[in-house]
């Protein structure tokens with residue numbers, strides 16, 4: 718059985734990917750991608766926003782250029 722969290726997509730993201738990533742962030746069923754600055758830079762639970770160039774934190778400091786492929790098809794995410 719393959720792990721759905723092993724596969725990743727890399728920025729730049731296309732428009733559809735950006736839209737799905739932001740939908741993922743809004744979905745309360747999933748843990749959102751959050752700032753790499755953690756407790757130092759950002760308060761807890763500050764979520765990244767997806768852009769074509771990758772994730773960017775509202776703090777403007779931290780970014781991330783990849784996401785898990787499964788964010789593009791969340792029907793594959795199952796609770797265990």
Ligand SMILES: [Zn+2]
Nearest residue numbers: 752759774776
């Ligand atoms: Zn931040």
